[in-house]
Amino acid sequence: MNQSQRYLWSGDEAVARAARDAQVAWGVGYPGTPSTEILENLAALGGKARWSPNEKTALEVGLGAAFAGARALVTMKHVGLNVAADPLFTAAYTGVSGALVIVSADDPGMASSQNEQDNRHYAVAAGVPMLEPADSQEAYDFTLAALEISHRWHTPVLLRMTTRVCHSQTIVVPNRRIEPPPPADFQRDIQGRVMIPAYARPAHRRLRKKLTEIEAWNESSGPNEEHKGKPALGIITSGISYAHVAEVAPDASILKLGMTYPLPMERIRLFVGTVQRCVVIEEGDPYLVEAIRAAGIAVEGKPEMYRYGELSVERVRRILAGDTSPEPVPPRGKPPQLCQGCPHRTAFTVLNKLGCIVSGDIGCYTLGVLPPFEAMDTCVCMGASITVGLGLRHTLPAEQARRVVSVIGDSTFMHSGITGLVEMVYNPPPQGHVVLVLDNGTTAMTGLQEHPGTGRMLNHEPTGKVSIEALARSLGITNVRVLDPAADPAGFEEALRQALDAEKLTLLVARRPCLLAAGKIREYEKTAELQRSGCDCQAAGNDQVSAGGATQT
Amino acid sequence: MKDNKVTNVVIAGLGGQGVLKASDILSRAIFDQGLDLKKSEIHGMSQRGGSVTSDVRFGKKVHSPMVPVGEADFVVVLAPEEVENARRYLRPTGVLITPDAVDGEALSNKRSINVALLGILSRHLEIPESVWRSAIRACLPEKLLEVNENAFTLGRGTS
Ligand SMILES: Cc1ncc(C[n+]2csc(CCOP(=O)(O)OP(=O)(O)O)c2C)c(N)n1
Ligand code: SF4
Numbered sequence: 001m002n003q004s005q006r007y008l009w010s011g012d013e014a015v016a017r018a019a020r021d022a023q024v025a026w027g028v029g030y031p032g033t034p035s036t037e038i039l040e041n042l043a044a045l046g047g048k049a050r051w052s053p054n055e056k057t058a059l060e061v062g063l064g065a066a067f068a069g070a071r072a073l074v075t076m077k078h079v080g081l082n083v084a085a086d087p088l089f090t091a092a093y094t095g096v097s098g099a100l101v102i103v104s105a106d107d108p109g110m111a112s113s114q115n116e117q118d119n120r121h122y123a124v125a126a127g128v129p130m131l132e133p134a135d136s137q138e139a140y141d142f143t144l145a146a147l148e149i150s151h152r153w154h155t156p157v158l159l160r161m162t163t164r165v166c167h168s169q170t171i172v173v174p175n176r177r178i179e180p181p182p183p184a185d186f187q188r189d190i191q192g193r194v195m196i197p198a199y200a201r202p203a204h205r206r207l208r209k210k211l212t213e214i215e216a217w218n219e220s221s222g223p224n225e226e227h228k229g230k231p232a233l234g235i236i237t238s239g240i241s242y243a244h245v246a247e248v249a250p251d252a253s254i255l256k257l258g259m260t261y262p263l264p265m266e267r268i269r270l271f272v273g274t275v276q277r278c279v280v281i282e283e284g285d286p287y288l289v290e291a292i293r294a295a296g297i298a299v300e301g302k303p304e305m306y307r308y309g310e311l312s313v314e315r316v317r318r319i320l321a322g323d324t325s326p327e328p329v330p331p332r333g334k335p336p337q338l339c340q341g342c343p344h345r346t347a348f349t350v351l352n353k354l355g356c357i358v359s360g361d362i363g364c365y366t367l368g369v370l371p372p373f374e375a376m377d378t379c380v381c382m383g384a385s386i387t388v389g390l391g392l393r394h395t396l397p398a399e400q401a402r403r404v405v406s407v408i409g410d411s412t413f414m415h416s417g418i419t420g421l422v423e424m425v426y427n428p429p430p431q432g433h434v435v436l437v438l439d440n441g442t443t444a445m446t447g448l449q450e451h452p453g454t455g456r457m458l459n460h461e462p463t464g465k466v467s468i469e470a471l472a473r474s475l476g477i478t479n480v481r482v483l484d485p486a487a488d489p490a491g492f493e494e495a496l497r498q499a500l501d502a503e504k505l506t507l508l509v510a511r512r513p514c515l516l517a518a519g520k521i522r523e524y525e526k527t528a529e530l531q532r533s534g535c536d537c538q539a540a541g542n543d544q545v546s547a548g549g550a551t552q553t
Numbered sequence: 554m555k556d557n558k559v560t561n562v563v564i565a566g567l568g569g570q571g572v573l574k575a576s577d578i579l580s581r582a583i584f585d586q587g588l589d590l591k592k593s594e595i596h597g598m599s600q601r602g603g604s605v606t607s608d609v610r611f612g613k614k615v616h617s618p619m620v621p622v623g624e625a626d627f628v629v630v631l632a633p634e635e636v637e638n639a640r641r642y643l644r645p646t647g648v649l650i651t652p653d654a655v656d657g658e659a660l661s662n663k664r665s666i667n668v669a670l671l672g673i674l675s676r677h678l679e680i681p682e683s684v685w686r687s688a689i690r691a692c693l694p695e696k697l698l699e700v701n702e703n704a705f706t707l708g709r710g711t712s
């Protein structure tokens with residue numbers, strides 16, 4: 001690559017390029033806006049990238065790769081880190097031998113999410129160093145830096161991005177280089193990687209010692225920048241907020257933090273000492289300002305009203321002016337809706353008609369909550385439809401309990417619906433339960449990604465396929481039916497009515513491809529068919545994960 | 554400080570109308586001019602017909618990727634029903650380009666309205682026509698080229 005070549009990349013694309021340039025051995029994650037394009041780009045660049053059933057499995061696969069001495073990149077949206085939190089906290093104890101970088105793509109303002117949690121808190125809670133790029137150039141540079149830090153201190157590193165950094169395209173000159181990784185090799189380290197209490201106790205102390213060292217490094221050589229301006233106003237900021245600050249206050253002195261955990265508190269103290277007024281400008285929770293104040297340094301924060309939503313040039317102006325007057329309310333705009341001809345439509349029409357209490361889930365089909373369907377009563381997090389529905393069934397009066405249906409998409413089912421099904425078999429409600437899987441053959445919500453139920457990997461090549469209906473039967477659910485509601489709405493209505501009356505454990509699969517995916521799915525199938533007939537597919541697919549899954553059809 | 558001026562463009566429309574494709578072409582043309590630029594949009598659910606806007610900012614040095622309300626030099630709107638919403642981005646001296654600015658009858662394919670409106674925008678920007686044309690070629694597949702090149706010509710008013 002030409003040293004001074006410039007490119008126009010999104011933040012996601014820049015992370016993928018850096019991973020490719022650093023010879024990351026495994027890129028693994030679960031789709032989620034705004035992180036999805038990282039692995040899609042990595043695959044398109046010829047890197048090894050895989051979708052995993054969920055974020056926990058992804059992080060664990062990445063951890064294994066990093067135990068083997070390789071470089072691993074694990075990607076997810078912010079709420080994905082909740083799912084992966086269990087391995088995260090203990091991976092901080094075990095550390096890694098290669099490198100492990102975890103991208104958490106936060107979504108302040110909730111452009112496409114169910115909450116706007118601020119994952120900077122995870123870095124502190126788990127004791128994992130965190131870098132925050134402000135643009136695509138830094139997304140590239142910080143991915144490489146994160147891999148180096150991870151290897152140098154044998155620790156997982158969080159690369160915390162936000163929607164604007166992930167999706168904005170900015171200019172990148174990729175001229176930073178890192179050493180190529182050594183070949184993967186297993187080195188036994190029982191006390192370091194087997195976290196029984198006797199080994200975990202010293203591991204916790206090792207973790208804190210590492211963090212002290214990393215903090216010292218961040219003080220002297222961390223990726224933090226100081227822009228000397230006039231001393232009247234100093235601003236401490238990080239990530240995308242820096243871009244707004246630089247525009248609003250070009251004359252101010254600015255301390256831009258690239259590594260926001262562990263914080264370089266002495267550097268911050270020195271900076272604050274050089275300015276007359278110091279304001280901390282950060283999106284989301286008051287994370288920086290509280291940490292800085294806790295260290296006994298006097299700084300101003302933002303008024304509470306700016307905790308909510310994204311920051312912008314306008315809002316940074318208001319914060320600096322101390323303006324807490326009500327903000328203009330932006331017009332609502334036209335909300336998204338289920339495509340005309342979407343196979344989910346019939347299902348929601350019928351659910352509404354039968355007066356069901358719908359325990360819903362996350363995906364395109366969440367739009368079934370909007371008129372004209374208004375056929376969803378709860379939606380909390382991925383996988384919750386089945387289990388929340390069971391809670392309702394267990395406790396509602398019988399005549400209401402009978403109307404509860406759990407509605408879940410196919411990708412969501414693979415992500416975290418399976419354990420809910422196990423719960424249903426283990427603790428069946430007295431009136432039974434009805435689970436409706438809306439199987440449109442893709443992860444439509446996030447832009448048509450593959451999942452274990454499609455039988456294709458991220459790059460759309462064939463692999464092991466998990467059958468929803470065979471899985472349910474294997475658990476002992478006998479009432480299992482596969483239907484196409486769009487082809488036969490009356491038949492679907494009758495089947496749902498029967499299922500509600502049967503008072504048994506029932507799983508209905510409404511199967512028809514997403515309108516936008518159908519053509520592509522036919523193409524992938526045709527290509528796979530040609531490959532099967534034209535050559536020995538075992539040999540052709542030798543870099544595939546071996547066909548896994550509970551069942552194969 | 555004339556040379557520090559950042560030009561702000563907002564392209565607005567509905568999911569599936571080609572808002573992002575239009576801002577890709579515009580960004581490509583600016584990028585090829587060697588300027589600093591940032592392009593930003595919120596996407597994720599755009600396939601289902603909701604409102605979409607894409608911000609493109611360029612100049613010697615661009616900081617924030619988002620065009621502040623009331624500071625757009627150009628607002629290009631692809632859907633008539635989005636004009637009212639998008640108008641708030643415009644600065645008082647800014648130029649509003651709406652879908653009725655092109656003669657729909659003269660468009661051989663209605664879906665190329667995005668590129669036709671870029672043609673109109675191109676009259677206001679100091680980017681050579683050849684740069685626009687190569688940006689169109691870089692951003693669109695072969696089979697859509699002719700229709701879109703004609704749409705651009707229609708908007709730009711050249712032949
Ligand atoms: C823990 C977590 N990971 C990822 C996401 C992003 N996300 C929301 S829904 C969804 C899957 C949608 O696929 P599916 O269930 O098949 O429904 P469809 O959109 O196809 O109707 C994803 C990946 C999320 N909200 N939470
Ligand atoms: S993208 Fe597919 S699943 Fe989503 S609304 Fe459109 S047709 Fe339905």
